Amino acid sequence: MKPHTVKTLLEVRDLEVSFQGIKTVTALSGVSFSIEESETLALVGETGCGKSVVAHAIMRLLPPESRVKGTVEFGGKSLLELSEKEMAKIREEEIAIIFQNPSLALNPVYSIGHQLAEPLRVHRKEKKKEAFLKAAKALKNMGFSNVSECIRYYPSWCSGGMNQRFLIAASIILNPALLIADEPSKGLDRKCVTELETELTKLKREKKTALLLISHDLGFVRRLADRIAVMYAGEIVEISDPSSLFESPMHPYTRGLLNSLPEKGFVPIPGFSPPLSSPPSGCKFHPRCPFREKRCKESHPGLKEIGRRAVRCFLCP
Numbered sequence: 001m002k003p004h005t006v007k008t009l010l011e012v013r014d015l016e017v018s019f020q021g022i023k024t025v026t027a028l029s030g031v032s033f034s035i036e037e038s039e040t041l042a043l044v045g046e047t048g049c050g051k052s053v054v055a056h057a058i059m060r061l062l063p064p065e066s067r068v069k070g071t072v073e074f075g076g077k078s079l080l081e082l083s084e085k086e087m088a089k090i091r092e093e094e095i096a097i098i099f100q101n102p103s104l105a106l107n108p109v110y111s112i113g114h115q116l117a118e119p120l121r122v123h124r125k126e127k128k129k130e131a132f133l134k135a136a137k138a139l140k141n142m143g144f145s146n147v148s149e150c151i152r153y154y155p156s157w158c159s160g161g162m163n164q165r166f167l168i169a170a171s172i173i174l175n176p177a178l179l180i181a182d183e184p185s186k187g188l189d190r191k192c193v194t195e196l197e198t199e200l201t202k203l204k205r206e207k208k209t210a211l212l213l214i215s216h217d218l219g220f221v222r223r224l225a226d227r228i229a230v231m232y233a234g235e236i237v238e239i240s241d242p243s244s245l246f247e248s249p250m251h252p253y254t255r256g257l258l259n260s261l262p263e264k265g266f267v268p269i270p271g272f273s274p275p276l277s278s279p280p281s282g283c284k285f286h287p288r289c290p291f292r293e294k295r296c297k298e299s300h301p302g303l304k305e306i307g308r309r310a311v312r313c314f315l316c317p
């Protein structure tokens with residue numbers, strides 16, 4: 001049997017993003033990770049830790065006051081060095097991104113069918129009838145049974161959950177190699193989250209789309225991710241497969257995050273995330289860490305690889 005070869009699709013190396021203002025905010029520092037073809041990598045962490053900035057940096061959608069360093073390689077191309085025109089093509093055809101509020105991303109004046117068919121007409125030069133047939137098929141794949149009706153719906157007629165699934169169908173209609181989903185389950189009720197989970201699982205299985213799944217909801221990502229990267233104050237502090245992460249978390253922050261889950265008794269991590277304009281010295285987690293030592297305040301721990309896992313803590317392993 002031929003050995004299974006793993007191909008890296010996205011490689012982010014030493015990504016640093018800062019925002020220039022009255023004070024410089026270093027939102028990301030030394031962020032490195034990769035995503036293999038068909039793999040789902042989840043980014044988790046408290047609000048403000050830099051998850052969306054990672055997504056926007058990859059897509060080059062950061063505002064003008066941002067400064068970006070490091071490299072982002074996608075399918076052999078260095079995204080940070082592409083011209084705006086080349087990057088626009090990548091955004092249209094190779095990497096899709098969906099945001100938290102689908103109603104804002106869908107155009108209120110066009111029907112769902114139109115919004116699904118349009119990319120096929122523009123980028124694949126498909127005839128109207130064929131494009132609409134493919135749009136209908138895409139809706140069927142997204143779990144809609146009344147496709148001939150759905151295609152005529154307008155976003156304002158639909159629930160947030162339906163619009164989120166329409167948006168995913170529209171984002172993947174050109175078969176991107178990578179889909180970035182930034183908090184896709186936020187604001188949806190339990191039933192819609194379950195439906196979304198089913199559709200994302202199907203997408204992974206059938207289309208082999210790689211996913212960068214951003215969420216603060218650990219339960220949601222546990223069921224979908226192949227690997228989970230935990231972020232704290234603009235850094236990745238642990239990367240692991242879901243079962244190892246949940247059964248034997250290594251970083252004290254990951255342990256705290258898991259203890260704050262309802263099933264573990266809602267024990268919050270004491271203290272607050274530090275301001276990114278003036279982060280603490282040494283390990284950024286040291287002011288909140290129950291295991292801190294003298295060296296934790298003085299030096300900054302690097303991300304150490306331990307087999308298929310990685311952790312940023314002096315005490316691990």
Ligand SMILES: Nc1ncnc2c1ncn2[C@@H]1O[C@H](COP(=O)(O)OP(=O)(O)O)[C@@H](O)[C@H]1O
Binds near residue numbers: 019051054063
């Ligand atoms: N345009 C901006 N100017 C200044 N700071 C910003 C800007 N965008 C994001 N930030 C800061 O970057 C940090 C990370 O933000 P974000 O990636 O949105 O967090 P998350 O998605 O994890 O909740 C936050 O502290 C936020 O205040």
Ligand code: SF4
Binds near residue numbers: 284293301
């Ligand atoms: S390096 Fe020190 S302060 Fe940071 S997480 Fe590890 S033990 Fe805690």
Ligand SMILES: [Mg+2]
Binds near residue numbers: 051052053182183
């Ligand atoms: Mg965010």
